Amino acid sequence: MQPSPYTPGEIARAVPGRGELIEEFNERLSLLVDLQRLIGRIHVAFGERGIGKTSLLRAYQRLAEERDVLCIWVTAGEQSGLIAQIIDGIREATSSWPQATEASIRQHLDALTVTVGVPGIASVSAKTTRRTAPDAVGARALEKLIRATTEDRKRVKALVLFIDEVQSADADGIRTLAYAWQHLQAEAPNIPAAVYAAGLPNAPEQIADAVTFSERFAYRPLEMLSVGAQVAALRDPASELHVTWEPDALELAAELAVGYPYAVQLYGDASWVAAGRPDAGGTITPRHVKTARASVDRDLRNLFAARWANTTANQRRFLVAVAWLQANDDAVDRGDLADVLDVSSRSLSSVRARLIAKGLIRSEGHGRVTIPVPGFADYIRELEDDPR
Ligand SMILES: Nc1ncnc2c1ncn2[C@@H]1O[C@H](COP(=O)(O)OP(=O)(O)OP(=O)(O)O)[C@@H](O)[C@H]1O
Ligand SMILES: [Mg+2]
Incomplete structure (x- = not known):
């Protein structure tokens, strides 16, 4: 008996079907690390709930960390605002650095904290300035912080900010980030830093509402998985445990999951259970997939019921x-x-x-x-x- 290698409701361990995006990320990573260049456009992957956004960002993060890139992860939507969350992330990641470097970063962290204000108060003052000039001071301070964080190249090869659930970020935060990136692009193309975000399908609209130059963002829609990608998602984790899927079983599971990544994982998991959590040498057959169907349907119905209730x-x-x-x-x-x-x-x-x-x-x-x-x-x- 072996435990299921599938990940319904959890970060996927691999992201089959996202090859083009991974390739693009790898290419950007070499600009960043090998050529020490800024990635001037803020990348935003977007798609429905359960389509694999967080898993994709985590896959990017793994690739970046393999190359000694400092990765800061933020799940937007906290009361304190996006910039405060970025500040916290950088503070935490750099707190154990040697004193001299850390002191310089801390000075910039503090300067930025002052300009974006104390959480709570920030949102009040932000509202009053919304219709006036963009948060130019905050953007400058953020820009300096990014420069300071990447200064010690022996310690960090580059910096990537990951922002999940970007559609929930406050408009002021998005604006500050976008202006900072615009400045860096114009004035410091040799700062090795990048921003990769993910969000629901309204993310592009939310961003366009916050900033006028949204062409500075690179949007990437996430689609449902192809049959080939679904097959890989089902077959590979099993084959690592020396369990095989019969071709008809793969075909049936892919047909039933219709490309929805969460459903693919549910089918993988439930078929694994139906096959008695096979040992090495075991096989998953169409009969197991048919048995799995009832439990997958139940899980999906629960999900749909929750969405409907909302x-x-x-x-x-x-x-x-x-x-x-x-x-x-x-x-x-x-x-x-x-x-x-x-x-x-x-x-x-x-x-x-x-x-x-x-x-x-x-x-x-x-x-x-x-x-x-x-x-x-x-x-x-x-x-x-x-x-x-
Ligand atoms: N490329 C992929 N292939 C197979 N399964 C995947 C893939 N990407 C994600 N999954 C699986 O799909 C489910 C949803 O993934 P994930 O949480 O990354 O989606 P999400 O878009 O961030 O969802 P949410 O909008 O709810 O945050 C998980 O069970 C995950 O393991
Ligand atoms: Mg997610």
């Missing part, structure tokens, strides 16, 4: 309409939705935006939307058949 009546009407219309067509037209819901198409904008922000629907351009997470539309249609 919507308003208005949002539910919208989702129900999309779920039914989507049954006939790939993406749903704004006009068709307005017809079905018997409202003007303009009046749908705000509910649409909220659902995109929650990651429940995805915009496909030209006002068209889909419910992208596999199975969620079916779940909604079934609820309607059997209202409780």
Whole structure:
């Protein structure tokens, strides 16, 4: 008996299907480390809940750490604000450094802390300045802090800031970060630093609302996994434990998970259990996958129920309409939705935006939307058949 190597609800150990992004990151990493250059654009990967954003950032972090890059990890959304979180991260990472270096960094940390203010008070003063000039002072102070942190090249080859859940970052924080990066780009292209962020599908919009020059950001949508990537995600962890999946079992699991990474992990995990947590030499067959199905469905239904419970009546009407219309067509037209819901198409904008922000629907351009997470539309249609 061997424990399951799958990771439902946890950081994935490998990220099959993200090869192009990993390749791009590796290429940037050599600019950063080998050529000691600034990565001028802030990279933002975005996608639905459970599509693999955090796992991707963690994979980037592993690659960077292998090359002695100092990695600062922030999960945005804390009350104190993004910049205060970055300050805390840098303070923690550098506190054990030799005194001389640390003293210089600390001086810049303190200067930046003063300009962004004490948590709580910061948010008040930030609101009052929102419509005036951008936080130029904070951006300068952050820029100096980045320079100071990367100064001792014997200690750090480069610095990467990772920002998860970037859609929850405060607008002032985003603005300060973006301006600091703009300055560095113009004045210090030889500072080896980069920012990699991830967020829900509304992240690009949130960022565009905070800063006017959002073309300085490089956005990368995360898609559902291809069949090949799903197969790798199922096969490789098993084969490390000398367990094989029959080809038909792989095909069935990939077909049922429809490319949704969380579902792939659920299928891997439940099939492993159904196969009796095989020893080396064991095999996973289509029968095991079929047995797994009931437990995966239950887990997914729990997930969907939680998401459904977290919507308003208005949002539910919208989702129900999309779920039914989507049954006939790939993406749903704004006009068709307005017809079905018997409202003007303009009046749908705000509910649409909220659902995109929650990651429940995805915009496909030209006002068209889909419910992208596999199975969620079916779940909604079934609820309607059997209202409780
Ligand atoms: N490339 C991948 N291949 C297979 N499984 C993956 C991949 N990426 C992530 N997963 C799995 O998918 C699930 C969701 O991953 P992760 O937490 O990284 O997603 P997320 O987009 O950050 O989700 P959330 O929006 O809820 O924070 C996890 O079970 C993880 O192990
Ligand atoms: Mg995440």
